[in-house]
Amino acid sequence: MLRSGLIWVLAYVVLLWPLLMFQGPIVFPDTTPYLKGAATGLQLALGVETTLVEAKMLPVAANPAATVVEIPDGPMGDGSVSSARSPWFGGFLLIGVLLADGAGPVLIQAALVLGVIGLTTRNVLGRSDFGPVIAVVLALLTPLAVYSNYLMPDLAAGVAILALANLMMFDGRMGRGQRAFWAVMLTGTLLFHVSHVLVATVLVLLAVPVAQRCSGRVPRRGILTVLAAIAVFVAGQTGFNGMVKSHYGAAPIRPPFLTARLVADGPGFDYLTENCATVEFAICAYLDRMPGAELRAGTGEWYSNVLLWSDDPQQGVYETASPEMRARLSGEQMRFTFAVLRADPVAVIGDGLWNAWRQFFRWRIDHIGDLHSVGFIETPLIDPAPLLSVGPAVPFEPARLSPVYQVTTGFAFLACAVLLVLIARNPRDAQGVLGLMIVILLGLVLNAGVTGALSGVDDRYQTRVIWLLGLVVLLAVAQLIRRARRGG
Secondary structure, three states: OHHHHHHHHHHHHHHOHHHHHHOOOEEOOOHHHHHHHHHHHHHHHHOOOOOOOOOOOOEOOOOOOOOEOOOOOOOOOOOOOEOOOOHHHHHHHHHHHHHHOOHHHHHHHHHHHHHHHHHHHHHHHOOOOOHHHHHHHHHHHOOHHHHHOEOOOHHHHHHHHHHHHHHHHOHHHOOHHHHHHHHHHHHHHHHHOHHHHHHHHHHHHHHHHHHHHHHOOOOHHHHHHHHHHHHHHHHHHHHHHHHHHHHHOOOOEOOOHHHHHHHHHOHHHHHHHHHOOOOOOHHHHHHHHOOHHHHHHOOOOOHHHHHHHOOOOOOOOOOOOOHHHHHHHHHOHHHHHHHHHHHOHHHHHHHHHHHHHHHHOOOOOOOOOEEOOOOOOOOOOOOOHHHHOOOOOOOOOHHHOHHHHHHHHHHHHHHHHHHHHHHHHOOOOOHHHHHHHHHHHHHHHHHHHHHHHHOOOOHHHHHOOOHHHHHHHHHHHHHHHHHHHOOO
16 A cells, blocks of 8 residues: 555656746746636635735747737726636636645646546556556656646646546446546536537537447436536636626626637638628727738738737737727627628638647647746745755756657557557457547547637647547557456
8 A cells, every 4th residue: 555655656746847847837828817817806705815926928829929918917907807717717726826836736736637547547447556657657758747737727628528538438337436526627627718618518429429339328427427517617607707797897708719710810801801891890990900911821820819919009909909899899709700601611611620630730839838937926825945946947948848749649649540440359348448549539639629720729739638648548558458468
């Protein structure tokens, strides 16, 4: 028992290697607004005040040379509130920061990662003692450890897919405790970001026939658990919107992500140039700020971030607009999307599929954020300084890690293809891992589709979930080795 515990502790320490080597968490421009939004909500709901130290604002990762983003904190200075950032993830970050400053969320995320790997290993192999080995391999050869050290909801995207896959594929062998654990993991990760909800909603539909084929039964309790998690997300969003409206007199405004994507891809800009004289869209007022030459040439992909977040009056749109104009830009984005789709369906669908394809094969982390070496708060419960000063700090240069992850991911895909064929030819006692591999692959495709087509191609979006591929490959290899030792 002691030896087993020490092995898990060692795996936990290995998962923390980015925190220990870089001596700080990795942050994105949204990290501070997440925190300050949660602190504001805590003050409004309970009257508890929290002093957060200002964090450095970072350049837009998609196009660092284009502009510097200064995303406003919590409720905007003009009284409007954005719904782009989950208050629930902000609350998770805030709890971790209060515990151990910037290291706190990392320590919690690493522990949760070990938990989901351990339980998945037990579900596939019948025992969890191989879990620490898998965790160490994933920490060293995939971006898992990097995203465990990342103060954004990206790690939760992979955990959500894994939670759903376990609930669907191992429905019949779960006890109440494990089902409750996965339910909490799935519910929390869905609350952290709406993109996770979109992926989970489609994935559960695709996973049902896979589970039925592999296990011979419909995972009814798994389906109910997923639907309950989605219902909690809806209730959570409704409650948040109601609280904001009650306090500020207006519901939160969702930034016009779809409008920005369509404009940056080109079809939206073409529609505006051809129709702004005859249609009434608020975005038409900003047509002269758009980089027309690049958008027509198909090289203006970077402009979506600038349109949304830049406060440069020569280029920015949403961030420079009045609260009334922001509300109009937000409210019209679905109408604008359908108008552009009707005008040029081939271009819109083609661009979406092309973005999803490119996103699926974007296996690098060059521009995911920056190191945050200063404190968020002055007096956390636990001072992480002794932990972060064990050795000399290593410069955070993610571009140096990207080639490693690109090579290992390529090998993992090849291995996955071979293993799928081997197991499918003789699925005896391996139906669980076969179904798990299929559901995980479907989740990776959906993640690329949702993020690439609706938001844009970004270094963060696929590398945050690609560690799942390594997980199922290692589990499948372990399953085949166990079968061979049994003489099968």
